[in-house]
Amino acid sequence: MINSSSTLGSAETQKSLLQRLPKDTGILLVLVGIAAIFEVLGWFVVEQTFIFNGQRLFIMILQMAIIGILAIGVGQIIIMAGIDLSGGSILGFAGIVAASLAQSSEYARAVYPGLTDLPIIFPVLAGIAVGALLGFVNGSVIAITAIPPFIATLGMLVAARGLARWYTSGKQVSFLTEDFAIFGSGAWPVITFLIVAGVFHVLLKYTVYGRRTYAIGSNEDAARVAGIAVKRHKILVYTMAGALYGIASIVQTSRAMTAQSGTGLMLELDAISAVVIGGTSLFGGRGRIMGTIIGVLILGTLTSGFTFLGIDVYYINIVKGVLIVAAVVADTYRQKRVAA
């Protein structure tokens, strides 16, 4: 050994102030900034407070809960350097299956007319299982054929819609039992979202599951030569995402108390937007649940704020589009700096 200098230099203590802030501070400031703009505009334009209206905030969060659950599912896939376009479609199909098992027995034109009112656990588990199964198909196709996830899940986006239409021959599924309304009532959607977020925060940050997900997203070859069963893990992650879409479908169906083949159309795009705005890298390897939650809140605040100001909804999409591109530009810039 040529010298015995300590492994740990003093640089450890010389972090800049910027580095010491929590990692999601930047994106949180964007959220606060947007809310502040609406607050100020609110006073001038409609002479009302935007932020200090508990009911508005609650409705906003309530409306975002479903997209939030989808976003957590697709977010972990993006961290793994994958993508999933099929969230909305899987939600649609899982929801219609769940609804068909939750129909009231008094309704003569039910999908399964002979069915007596099942305990709600059955439709709930069926919805989650259908989601997980389609997620498993996504993961298996991607892992086994090695085709780009974009294409595999684009196929699922189309196919799951087709399945939903086929399942009821295009008919709406309504007249659900009253018990089934619980998941969409009161604060339940938000509570469900928070539980899902909490569980996946822990999974990604503190378990082998998360470590493998980040490792594959960061350098798939490195993960493989390190002995990680990359294919198996991909299948697991897509399956977990599918299960989350299933949970989202239950919340959605329970809120609407009806399901049809078009339910959840394009929701995957809002979910992916929230993930990207929340700072998860499309290159994989980087991203956090906390960021995704903030991303979801940003989208919700935009929608809520535009409605509040009485501005036409098309403008929201313009702002969302700009935000998404800005987030990806910021990420690309960061990526280059790391690679340099």
Add this chain to the structure above:
Amino acid sequence: MNDARKIVLRTQGLCKNYGGVQALKGADFELREGEHIAIVGDNGAGKSTFVRQITGVEQPSSGQMFFDGKEVSFKSPLDAREAGIEAVFQNLALANDLDVPANIFLGREEVYFNLGPFSFLNEKKMLAKAKEGLEKTAVKIPNLRNAIGKMSGGQRQCVAISRSAAFASKLIIMDEPTAALGVQETTQVENIIRRLKKQGVPLILISHNLRQVFNLVDRIFVFRRGEIVGVVDADKTDGNEIVSLITGVKTGVHENASYI
């Protein structure tokens, strides 16, 4: 050579084809207990290909492999690792977004109790062990909790090397470990190799630096165009002979070559 020493690794007629390209044509290779061996050869000679076959990263097209007294065929890198083989690959196999302990323990994380993929990571233990392992390399890494991608090439290389040195029980393979390193870092890596020699851990070193090879190893295998064209004891040969074997040109045209 004391031939009574047990054979650790032997390959017989190992071949690898990539489509029409024969990257490895019947390699017969042998490594004994405690032995340090170098593989030399020009770019594209098949050195890294050979390494990929014996570490389970790829599966040979044909041929046999014996490790630790048994015939083996590694289906995955995990199999090779479990058998006690560790490798530092030429294209650093590190996850740039993860920190140092995460990289060192990638694929065999320390956990509190086993719940499969849902086991909770024991970060404290991994950090402590990573520190311990790196201290032996005398490499300065300011903050182990930083993402590897933010570190210099030398620091990253040392992480990769300390990872394999920490886990190798029966064989360690280094594919051009010092190719991108500065003088000081190269010396540190060479010291790690010398320490492995003292500990009796067998090693395969791939290097284009012939002086380094002569300084460090017992025997040299020369690869040319996918074939092993020579096996010589390091103390019974000289640079000229090795260069002739590498290039296939016999006469002494290499006097002024700077690579010797």
